[in-house]
Amino acid sequence: MNGSSSLFRFLLIPLFTTLCLFGGSCRKTQEQSELQIPEAELPRILQDVRDGIAIGPRFSGSPGAERTAEWIRTRIGETGRKAELDVFTDQTPLGTVTFRNVVLDIPGETDSFIVIGAHYDTKYFPPDVSFQGANDGASGVAALLALIRSLDQAKPKLGIRFIFFDGEEARFSYGPSDGLHGSRHAVERLRGAGELARCRAMILLDMVGDRNLCLSLPADTPPFLAETARTAARRLGFRCLMMASSSVMVDDHVPFQKAGIPAIDLIDFHYGPGNGYWHTSEDSLDKISAESIRTVCCLVREMICLLEEKR
Numbered sequence: 001m002n003g004s005s006s007l008f009r010f011l012l013i014p015l016f017t018t019l020c021l022f023g024g025s026c027r028k029t030q031e032q033s034e035l036q037i038p039e040a041e042l043p044r045i046l047q048d049v050r051d052g053i054a055i056g057p058r059f060s061g062s063p064g065a066e067r068t069a070e071w072i073r074t075r076i077g078e079t080g081r082k083a084e085l086d087v088f089t090d091q092t093p094l095g096t097v098t099f100r101n102v103v104l105d106i107p108g109e110t111d112s113f114i115v116i117g118a119h120y121d122t123k124y125f126p127p128d129v130s131f132q133g134a135n136d137g138a139s140g141v142a143a144l145l146a147l148i149r150s151l152d153q154a155k156p157k158l159g160i161r162f163i164f165f166d167g168e169e170a171r172f173s174y175g176p177s178d179g180l181h182g183s184r185h186a187v188e189r190l191r192g193a194g195e196l197a198r199c200r201a202m203i204l205l206d207m208v209g210d211r212n213l214c215l216s217l218p219a220d221t222p223p224f225l226a227e228t229a230r231t232a233a234r235r236l237g238f239r240c241l242m243m244a245s246s247s248v249m250v251d252d253h254v255p256f257q258k259a260g261i262p263a264i265d266l267i268d269f270h271y272g273p274g275n276g277y278w279h280t281s282e283d284s285l286d287k288i289s290a291e292s293i294r295t296v297c298c299l300v301r302e303m304i305c306l307l308e309e310k311r
């Protein structure tokens with residue numbers, strides 16, 4: 001992911017005093033909702049970040065990336081669901097590379113669905129550089145896995161398609177054949193299957209594990225999705241501060257937006273002083289808070305409820 005420094009801040013301060021129920025549907029009054037990811041999930045969330053990191057470098061085309069895709073499928077399989085491994089090739093500055101998206105489709109009561117995504121690949125660094133990608137990679141994966149575990153077996157009103165993207169990171173700099181490989185491929189698949197019109201929205205999670213959680217809504221966020229996020233945060237009792245900005249992010253939500261799908265990037269691009277931990281050896285497990293990941297998951301669950309109300 002790449003983005004200009006943003007003034008657009010979205011501060012979430014969780015107040016986890018509300019009763020948490022696991023796996024339920026949308027329960028709320030107009031002004032107050034319950035957190036739908038229980039506190040008991042925190043150790044599993046942290047373990048998923050730890051296990052993701054333990055695989056080692058996960059840059060696209062590496063053995064680590066392939067192992068990560070299989071590990072994600074295994075973790076999903078433990079919930080009783082079966083994820084698809086979507087293998088494809090694409091041109092990169094280094095030639096043809098094999099990529100693997102992991103896709104879990106949960107059909108809803110209607111044909112309409114939303115996409116929830118996160119990238120699992122990590123930025124390439126030479127072997128002598130230690131880079132864990134704890135936040136930029138592993139945190140989003142842990143969030144999606146927690147969201148999948150939080151869903152019961154009942155059909156949701158809107159279908160949900162979880163996509164773990166490969167190839168988000170550019171090897172050199174973002175362009176038509178460098179970076180966003182998995183998300184561009186996913187959009188082309190939607191187009192090929194005639195599903196673009198049925199995809200109501202896309203929610204992207206990236207860098208959601210910082211202890212000092214501060215989500216940014218890029219300037220290209222569709223107004224109704226920005227409002228959905230704000231309403232969700234208010235209902236959950238998260239205190240929000242939002243400032244307008246002209247900054248945009250180059251991230252996996254962009255191909256969806258280009259295809260006409262409303263897409264929002266829930267990203268914390270204030271990672272360490274001056275975003276100094278980003279793409280450095282400082283992006284390590286000790287900077288990660290499972291509570292932050294849980295907070296974002298609760299926000300997404302609430303956004304899903306709101307999108308269902310609007311269907």
Ligand SMILES: [Zn+2]
Nearest residue numbers: 001123136169
């Ligand atoms: Zn990155």
